[in-house]
Amino acid sequence: MLRALHLAIIQTAALLVPASERAEWLTEWRAELWYVNRRATAFCLGAFCDAFWMNRNTPAPPTRRWFSFESPLKCVMFLAALAALSTLLTTVLPGEPETTTSRSSYLDFSLAFALLGYFFGLLVAASPIAPLRLGKYPVNRYAPAVSVRLLRWVFLVVKMALVVLIAQCGALALASIPPLAGWSMLLGQILGFRWALKDQRERCPVCLRLLSSPTRIGDPSQSFLGWYGTELVCTHGHGVLYVPGDSMSWYEVQQWQYLDPTWNNLLS
Amino acid sequence: MFPAPYVAIYPTSCQVEFYIGIIRAMAIEAKLSHTAAIILQALDAGFVYGFSVMETTGLPSGTVYPALRRLERVSLIRSYWESQAVADAAQRPPRKYYRITRAGQATLAASQKRYPLLNRLFPVPVQENA
Numbered sequence A: 001m002l003r004a005l006h007l008a009i010i011q012t013a014a015l016l017v018p019a020s021e022r023a024e025w026l027t028e029w030r031a032e033l034w035y036v037n038r039r040a041t042a043f044c045l046g047a048f049c050d051a052f053w054m055n056r057n058t059p060a061p062p063t064r065r066w067f068s069f070e071s072p073l074k075c076v077m078f079l080a081a082l083a084a085l086s087t088l089l090t091t092v093l094p095g096e097p098e099t100t101t102s103r104s105s106y107l108d109f110s111l112a113f114a115l116l117g118y119f120f121g122l123l124v125a126a127s128p129i130a131p132l133r134l135g136k137y138p139v140n141r142y143a144p145a146v147s148v149r150l151l152r153w154v155f156l157v158v159k160m161a162l163v164v165l166i167a168q169c170g171a172l173a174l175a176s177i178p179p180l181a182g183w184s185m186l187l188g189q190i191l192g193f194r195w196a197l198k199d200q201r202e203r204c205p206v207c208l209r210l211l212s213s214p215t216r217i218g219d220p221s222q223s224f225l226g227w228y229g230t231e232l233v234c235t236h237g238h239g240v241l242y243v244p245g246d247s248m249s250w251y252e253v254q255q256w257q258y259l260d261p262t263w264n265n266l267l268s
Numbered sequence B: 001m002f003p004a005p006y007v008a009i010y011p012t013s014c015q016v017e018f019y020i021g022i023i024r025a026m027a028i029e030a031k032l033s034h035t036a037a038i039i040l041q042a043l044d045a046g047f048v049y050g051f052s053v054m055e056t057t058g059l060p061s062g063t064v065y066p067a068l069r070r071l072e073r074v075s076l077i078r079s080y081w082e083s084q085a086v087a088d089a090a091q092r093p094p095r096k097y098y099r100i101t102r103a104g105q106a107t108l109a110a111s112q113k114r115y116p117l118l119n120r121l122f123p124v125p126v127q128e129n130a
Helices: A001-012 A019-033 A040-057 A072-090 A099-106 A111-125 A146-173 A178-201 A264-268 B004-008 B014-031 B034-044 B050-057 B061-073 B084-089 B102-114
Strands: A213-219 A231-232 A238-243 A254-259 B077-081 B097-102
Touching: A001 A019, A019 A040, A019 A072, A019 B050, A040 B061, A040 B084, A072 A146, A099 B102, A111 B050, A254 B077, B034 B050, B034 B061, B034 B102, B050 B061, B050 B097, B061 B077, B061 B097
Parallel strands: none
Antiparallel strands: A213 A231, A231 A238, A238 A254, B077 B097
């Protein structure tokens, strides 16, 4: 009876262990339990500490995503397709006559300027929720040409413009639902901006690909004398991004370090 | 960033792993806790599987097993499973054994300097502790 209880405790703890490590972990704990003659329950409860450790410290296996935003071109194409689809849905969807009129007029070219103003207004309004600073990208001899640096900003603006369009069209599609009508546009745009900025921060400023291999460095309890945070690397060897765990006066925002071209072969 | 001659020599993946192991070992050397040092000492004394380390050190299972995994993660120890035939002959489940690596030996030596009483804990080396 007690044996079954002990095995059940270990089985429960095993649920915390990542699937890739679970079988071996269970085999070890079951084997070790075989030797325990006294205080077996306390021994089994210790499995939770071990399982938590495994849970925290086992790197997650690469997940297969149905669509990857890694490439900037794929990201823009996906957003453009989504914007086109939502625009199409907004114009095709049946609705009240005046609503249909407003939908079609909304997409008029003349309103594009108003949208642009709205866009920048929201950018400022969204700042307390999503800080606007993208990080420190020092310009040194390894920094790319001005045209490449400019492309990064063009990419951000295109992403934001597409997000605005998706949010506007989505809001129009929800216009028939009264409680959602007022807030959906604002909420959609704020969330969209937040995503666009977050996505931009996680990209290499040179090739605009998403950074990989996030590695936690340091310890929060030792942040007084040492740096702690996450380090990400560009798979093409363009540089390393240091993201602070906590915003400190001397390390407020994330910092990028360009690597010289000899690293390209080593990392890619 | 670096002088050209140093950058031009690319290490192989094995070398990179080796260097990472050394760097990790150096990092852990400075941070090795008293508990981890005791566990390392117990392994060195011949208590080579989890429960025997627990019994010898008196530490709870919730401390010993995560510590063993941490030590293994930083390449101070290595684990391997006992063969099924040996376990069947002894009529018990197969054990997962832990063995100190070369980096682990160096770290243990440094810890023994730091904690002088450490090598008095298990004075008589044990070959096999059942």
